[in-house]
Amino acid sequence: MIRQIAQTFLFIILYSSTIYSQGWFWQNPLPQGPTGFHSLKFVSSTIGWTVGTNGTILKTTNGGTEWISQASGTTESLYSVFFTDENNGIAVGNTGTILKTIDGGENWITQTSGTSYNLWSVYFIDENTGWVVGWNGIILHTIDGGTNWGSQTSGTSYDLWSVCFTDENTGWAVGGSGTILKTINGGTEWISQESGTFQLLQSVYFLDQFTGWSVGSYGTILKTIDGGITWISLSSGTNNELTSTFFLNEYIGWVLGWEYMILKTTDGGITWTNLTSGQFEAAGLHTAYFIDSDTGWVAGSSGWILKTTDGGTNWINLTSVTDNQIYSVHFANQNTGWVVATYGTILNTTNSGTNWNSQISGTTQQLHCVYFTDVNTGIVVGKEGIILKTTNGGTNWNSQTSGTTNILYSVHFIDNNTGWAVGLDGTILNTTDGGTIWNSQTSGTTNTLQSVQFTDSNIGWAVGQWGTILKTTDGGINWDPQTSGTTEWLYSVYFIDNNIGWAVGENGTILKTTNGGTNWSDHSTVTNTNLASVYFASQELGWAVGENGTILKTTNGGINWNSQISGTTQGLNSVYFTDNNTGWVVGILGIILKTTNGGVTFVEEGTNLIKPKSFLLSQNYPNPFNPSTRIIFTISDLRFAILKVYDVLGKEVATLVNEEKPVGEYEVEFDGKGLPSGIYFYQLRAGNYIETKKMVLLR
Numbered sequence: 129m130i131r132q133i134a135q136t137f138l139f140i141i142l143y144s145s146t147i148y149s150q151g152w153f154w155q156n157p158l159p160q161g162p163t164g165f166h167s168l169k170f171v172s173s174t175i176g177w178t179v180g181t182n183g184t185i186l187k188t189t190n191g192g193t194e195w196i197s198q199a200s201g202t203t204e205s206l207y208s209v210f211f212t213d214e215n216n217g218i219a220v221g222n223t224g225t226i227l228k229t230i231d232g233g234e235n236w237i238t239q240t241s242g243t244s245y246n247l248w249s250v251y252f253i254d255e256n257t258g259w260v261v262g263w264n265g266i267i268l269h270t271i272d273g274g275t276n277w278g279s280q281t282s283g284t285s286y287d288l289w290s291v292c293f294t295d296e297n298t299g300w301a302v303g304g305s306g307t308i309l310k311t312i313n314g315g316t317e318w319i320s321q322e323s324g325t326f327q328l329l330q331s332v333y334f335l336d337q338f339t340g341w342s343v344g345s346y347g348t349i350l351k352t353i354d355g356g357i358t359w360i361s362l363s364s365g366t367n368n369e370l371t372s373t374f375f376l377n378e379y380i381g382w383v384l385g386w387e388y389m390i391l392k393t394t395d396g397g398i399t400w401t402n403l404t405s406g407q408f409e410a411a412g413l414h415t416a417y418f419i420d421s422d423t424g425w426v427a428g429s430s431g432w433i434l435k436t437t438d439g440g441t442n443w444i445n446l447t448s449v450t451d452n453q454i455y456s457v458h459f460a461n462q463n464t465g466w467v468v469a470t471y472g473t474i475l476n477t478t479n480s481g482t483n484w485n486s487q488i489s490g491t492t493q494q495l496h497c498v499y500f501t502d503v504n505t506g507i508v509v510g511k512e513g514i515i516l517k518t519t520n521g522g523t524n525w526n527s528q529t530s531g532t533t534n535i536l537y538s539v540h541f542i543d544n545n546t547g548w549a550v551g552l553d554g555t556i557l558n559t560t561d562g563g564t565i566w567n568s569q570t571s572g573t574t575n576t577l578q579s580v581q582f583t584d585s586n587i588g589w590a591v592g593q594w595g596t597i598l599k600t601t602d603g604g605i606n607w608d609p610q611t612s613g614t615t616e617w618l619y620s621v622y623f624i625d626n627n628i629g630w631a632v633g634e635n636g637t638i639l640k641t642t643n644g645g646t647n648w649s650d651h652s653t654v655t656n657t658n659l660a661s662v663y664f665a666s667q668e669l670g671w672a673v674g675e676n677g678t679i680l681k682t683t684n685g686g687i688n689w690n691s692q693i694s695g696t697t698q699g700l701n702s703v704y705f706t707d708n709n710t711g712w713v714v715g716i717l718g719i720i721l722k723t724t725n726g727g728v729t730f731v732e733e734g735t736n737l738i739k740p741k742s743f744l745l746s747q748n749y750p751n752p753f754n755p756s757t758r759i760i761f762t763i764s765d766l767r768f769a770i771l772k773v774y775d776v777l778g779k780e781v782a783t784l785v786n787e788e789k790p791v792g793e794y795e796v797e798f799d800g801k802g803l804p805s806g807i808y809f810y811q812l813r814a815g816n817y818i819e820t821k822k823m824v825l826l827r
Contacts, residue, residue: 151727152679152694152713155481155720157431157448159195160184161696162717164750165427167208168417169217176417177233178427179206179219181750187233192425192435192446198233205749208250208260216255218274220247223747226260228274239274246751246822249290251299259315261288261301263822269315280315287824290331290342298337300356302329308342310356321356331372333381341397343370343383351397362397374416374424382440384426386412392440403440430717449475449484454714456702460500465704466522467714468495468508476522481712481722487522497538499547507563509536509549517563528563538579540588548604550577550590558604569604579620581629589645591618591631599645610645614652620661622670630686632659632672640686654680654689661702663711671727673700673713676797681727692727697758743767743817748798748810752826755801759810763789767814773798774809781808789814800825 154161163180170176174191178184183200200206206221219227224241241247245263252258260268265282282288286304293299301309306323323329327345334340342350347364364370368385375381383391383400390403390413413432418424424440427433430451434443452469459465467475467484472491475484489495493511500506508516508525513532516525530536534552541547549557554571571577575593582588590598590607595614598607612618616634623629631639631648636655639648657675664670672680677694694700698716705711713721744762751757763769771785781803784796798810805827811820 151692151725152721152723154695155712155722156484156718157451159186159197159447160431161721162429162431162451162698162719164205164414164429165431165433166206166414167219168415168425168427168433169209169211170417170419170425171211171214173419173423175214175232176425177209177211177217178415178433179209179221180427181205183221185209185219185233185236191423192433195433195447198236200227200236201238202227203749204747205751207246207248210250210252210258212252212255216273218250218252218258218260220250220260220262222246222749222751226250226268226274226277239277241268241277242279243268246747248288249301251291251293253293253296257296257314259291259293259299259301261291261303263287265303267291267301267315267318280318282309282318283320284309289329292332292334292340294334294337298355300332300334300340300342302332302342302344304328306344308332308356308359321359323350323359324361325350330370333373333375335375335378339378341373341375341381341383343373343385345369347385349373349383349397349400362400364391364400365402366391369412371412371414372416374418376418376421380421380439382416382418382424382426384413384416384428388413388428388432390426390440390443403443448718449486451718453716454701454718454720455495456497457704457712457714457720458498458500458506459704459706459712460503460506462706462710464503464521465712466498466500466506467702467720468498468510469718470494474498474508474522474525480710481720484720487525489516489525490527491516494535496536497549499539499541501541501544505544505562507539507541507547507549509539509551511535513551515539515549515563515566528566530557530566531568532557537577538590540580540582542582542585546585546603548580548582548588548590550580550592552576554592556580556590556604556607569607571598571607572609573598578618578633579631581621581623583623583626587626587644589621589623589629589631591621591633593617595633597621597631597645597648610648612639612648613650614639619659620672622662622664624664624667628667628685630662630664630670630672632662632674634658636674638662638672638686638689651686651689654691660700663703663705665705665708669708669726671703671705671711671713673703673715675699679703679713679727694721696721743812743814743819745810745812745819745821747821748823752824753800754825754827755803756797756799757823758795758797759784760793760795761785761812762793763791763814766790767817770813771796772811774811775803776807776809784810785812 165180183202185198186195204222204225209219211217224243226239226241227236247262265284267280268277286307288301288303291301306325308321308323309318327348329344332342347366349362349364350359370385372384391400413428416426433446454469457467472489474487495510513530515528515530534555536551539549554573556569556571557566575596577590577592580590595612597610597612616637618633621631638651657678659674662672677696679692679694680689700715746760748757748759769789773782
């Protein structure tokens with residue numbers, strides 16, 4: 129899918145002179161959503177920084193209780209940050225980005241690195257002397273605090289992922305194919321060491337000139353006690369990707385990895401204890417920092433920053449109440465609402481989403497839909513036919529007997545007593561006593577039903593697999609199929625009255641009826657993205673949400689739809705509004721977004737508009753990626769543009785763009801699903817302009 133980001137009479141917005149009002153803002157994770165954090169550095173028990181995707185820099189001055197965003201001046205992803213004191217710091221990242229601050233991050237100044245390669249790691253031994261490593265074996269060195277950087281010869285073309293020094297002379301760098309390099313003269317010469325592995329090494333940490341550890345792919349942990357002359361493989365007890373290591377002394381250390389893995393050793397790495405609870409989405413932790421044996425922080429790919437005060441036995445999430453996939457949101461009024469998610473997660477707010485608090489569901493099953501008829505009475509449905517009910521706002525949730533083990537995807541009530549639930553294999557259940565007894569209804573189909581809605585006790589619809597639409601006019605005693613005109617899966621249905629309704633689904637499908645479903649018209653023109661949920665506040669005003677952070681809004685009953693800026697590229701699963709302006713959207717990685725102006729993002733008057741001066745191919749983000757990434761390119765005048773992806777052997781693996789493009793800035797998504805991990809190249813051709821950049825698919 130490709131979309132033009134900004135094109136107004138052949139002009140694009142100049143960001144440096146533009147003031148934006150964001151229509152959707154974050155409620156979870158805070159402060160700015162599921163940002164991938166790559167590096168942490170603390171200079172005391174209270175003052176620290178973390179950096180991540182899209183130029184993110186956050187600072188805390190109270191040990192992580194609050195994090196404040198700092199202006200980095202870049203949208204390039206940042207992979208490493210290092211502070212020598214509370215004022216002087218360096219951050220490095222994509223396309224040779226090096227940023228420096230001398231005032232604790234109040235101002236970040238771009239430094240000239242002399243390279244366009246991605247830079248993965250930075251390490252300083254004092255305010256002036258430091259090293260940076262990255263793609264293609266690049267090593268940079270500074271002796272003036274980063275004002276000037278000189279290149280050092282690494283002797284390898286493998287990417288270098290981590291660097292660590294014990295003094296101004298002695299240091300190590302690790303990277304691809306088990307590469308370990310050592311210098312004893314500040315990097316004038318780098319000597320290869322035998323690691324005994326061909327696995328990617330992502331992190332290295334030395335306590336002194338003799339004792340160090342390195343970790344990497346497939347659970348690799350290496351240790352040396354002779355400065356790297358000999359590296360010994362240690363048993364980690366896992367095949368997970370290990371991304372970071374940190375040691376306090378020769379005995380106590382931690383290793384991080386994917387699936388939120390946290391390993392701890394108290395004997396120098398001979399044995400490791402897994403501190404991970406396991407109830408997390410399949411994402412990773414990338415960075416750790418400890419100031420003593422008790423107090424430390426870790427951060428990772430879904431916007432989580434965790435803190436421990438007991439050495440890692442217990443962790444407090446500082447930025448997110450959950451990163452589980454949220455499937456459904458429902459509000460009983462402007463202030464009181466609930467969301468449900470994987471692992472039996474139920475969250476409740478009583479202040480319009482400012483704070484979200486966990487409720488005890490009594491299950492670890494996936495919960496797919498929540499519906500409340502008032503602030504006290506609610507129903508939740510989910511996997512294995514689970515149905516939960518509360519009559520006190522969620523203080524207590526009680527299991528009901530559904531009579532099925534099929535997944536239930538949707539539930540709808542018209543009052544405290546009468547409701548329906550639908551799910552796998554055409555399952556339809558009905559209750560007339562608030563859920564004490566659920567009776568099966570005959571749907572007439574074995575297709576999965578994804579969504580159900582009723583306008584009164586008799587008239588309702590259910591939609592689902594292969595374009596299935598069912599209607600009842602007698603409370604579900606009889607369900608009759610309607611002709612949808614599509615074979616795409618339909619994930620959500622919403623009716624504003626007995627006649628006017630909408631259904632959305634796969635590949636941007638948007639259907640509308642004005643006669644109760646006798647006829648459905650297709651309005652699927654705005655996106656090819658799967659749409660998971662639709663909600664209308666009136667006959668004219670509605671929203672639909674879906675994959676890749678898609679939020680669409682209509683002001684004419686669905687005839688036309690306009691994209692809104694969600695601030696995320698993650699999947700969105702459910703949308704709910706309490707009036708024309710106030711609404712919430714939820715999705716994967718614990719995403720909760722809110723708007724108080726209908727989602728409108730506007731540019732204030734006085735904006736300067738200019739035509740792009742040149743063609744430009746930007747570095748993809750995120751990078752590395754798994755499995756998809758986004759590429760932005762700029763066209764400065766009307767040209768036929770070709771954007772292709774190649775593997776390291778030069779074999780074409782994808783054509784992303786192959787058409788004439790007017791002036792503007794564009795964004796295209798590349799999905800690496802089915803491709804092996806490794807280095808890939810993408811190339812833009814537009815007239816005489818040709819540019820190629822490298823990206824890394826890392827599974």
